[in-house]
Amino acid sequence: MGLLLEYIGAPSSLFHYGAEVVVGGRNVELVGDQGFQASPSVSGESFERSAVFAAEVGARAELNVTSFFRIGLSGGYRLVSGADLEKAAVSGGDLSAPYGQLSLRFGSF
Incomplete structure (x- = not known):
């Protein structure tokens, strides 16, 4: 669960810009041969x-x-804190990283 705050500058212009902040919490699980996934696990x-x-x-x-x-x-950058998976030696720093995204948006703007 989390919160998304977004600003879109000059949305009617041919070319425009935006900024966003997303914050939230969740569980991270180590699940057998499947590796990591967000909770809840499919197999349980x-x-x-x-x-x-x-x-x-x-x-x-x-x-x-x-x-x-x-x-x-x-x-942007994703910051994760609180992850402490000892068996896999994974911490929040291992899950934090820069990201890039290409988006295709369809709808009524």
């Missing part, structure tokens, strides 16, 4: 579980292609 067999807090800060550039289609490129 979790070998190790840790509650985490995550926050993302990012910026986006977007192009209005048509009145119902936008294409965007965004990037």
Whole structure:
């Protein structure tokens, strides 16, 4: 569960920009041969579980292609704290990283 805050500058312009902040909490699990996944596990067999807090800060550039289609490129940083999976020697620092995203948005804007 979390919160998303987003700002879109000049959304009617052909080219526009935006910024977003996402914060929230969840569990991270180590599940057999499947590796890591967000809770709850499909099989119900979790070998190790840790509650985490995550926050993302990012910026986006977007192009209005048509009145119902936008294409965007965004990037930012994801910070994860609280992860402590001893068996896999994974901490929050291992799950924190920069990210990039290409988005195709369809709808009524």
